[in-house]
Amino acid sequence: MPDKELKLFDYDKAEIGEELGSYEYTLTQEMVDAFRTSVDDPDAQFPTLGVKHDATAFAMVYDDQIGTVNAGNEVAFFNPPIVGKKITVHGRIADKYLRRDKPYIVIEATATDEDGRLLEKLSTYQLKKPDELGKKWHPEQK
Amino acid sequence: MAPRTEIKPDQTIPSVTKSITEGSILGFESTGILDRENIHNNPELAAKRLGTTYTLASGRMSITFASECLRKFFGAAVFNHTGTVNLKFLRPVKAGDTITVTGTVSGSVEIEGGTRVSVNLFCDNQDGNRTAVGTGTAVVN
Numbered sequence: 179m180p181d182k183e184l185k186l187f188d189y190d191k192a193e194i195g196e197e198l199g200s201y202e203y204t205l206t207q208e209m210v211d212a213f214r215t216s217v218d219d220p221d222a223q224f225p226t227l228g229v230k231h232d233a234t235a236f237a238m239v240y241d242d243q244i245g246t247v248n249a250g251n252e253v254a255f256f257n258p259p260i261v262g263k264k265i266t267v268h269g270r271i272a273d274k275y276l277r278r279d280k281p282y283i284v285i286e287a288t289a290t291d292e293d294g295r296l297l298e299k300l301s302t303y304q305l306k307k308p309d310e311l312g313k314k315w316h317p318e319q320k
Numbered sequence: 321m322a323p324r325t326e327i328k329p330d331q332t333i334p335s336v337t338k339s340i341t342e343g344s345i346l347g348f349e350s351t352g353i354l355d356r357e358n359i360h361n362n363p364e365l366a367a368k369r370l371g372t373t374y375t376l377a378s379g380r381m382s383i384t385f386a387s388e389c390l391r392k393f394f395g396a397a398v399f400n401h402t403g404t405v406n407l408k409f410l411r412p413v414k415a416g417d418t419i420t421v422t423g424t425v426s427g428s429v430e431i432e433g434g435t436r437v438s439v440n441l442f443c444d445n446q447d448g449n450r451t452a453v454g455t456g457t458a459v460v461n
Contacts, residue, residue: 203353216347217384218338223400227380228351237354245359245369248379250408258400308369
């Protein structure tokens, strides 16, 4: 993984279409086993969901002091990843909007393997004001 | 696996029920390639950012559970190559919860290369509270 200095995330400065760059990793059997055990599904074929390609791309670029809550995910599967193959992930900020005065961004990642097989496209709708949800879940806290 | 000819509107897909534990939440996080603290593996951070007294299960765990339902319905050969899942998260999922994912066929549309079948998806906890709602699709021939 590249060891580069992170940028402090500023919602107002984030731009739709902003590239989050690319990174590579090799899928190991240990990753597959950990994922399958965690979701109690010995036939699960996409441990890439546990790698969180889009959030990882974001975290490789930004230091987010506010944090986030995952409001939703969209995923499309194309080919299951293969153990031992190198996976390349490309991320970007796909959208940014306010809903009920709450700030959201949509981060997106596309994964392919070393043979050029398209594996998965994953998007996350991130609420960039997590304390708002905390208040909703725990209304006694102000 | 349901053959195309047997897929009907309002048809129920196989459900799955999953017990969420601290171990399963941490195990899911351990699949990642970054060693970083977040609201899923650090209760202090979850308390600071959300005001919770617990860590949250990643929403992607529910995505995975829904994917299992759809894979069992469409078959791995179909779902793993044409499947989609789209969930909106409504309530937090935490250790001690039991999540059941259910779904029903909502429609189909002819597209190039087959028929895209849509399924309405629901995730509910042990108290009957809905934790997520959404749709899944796959293309059958």
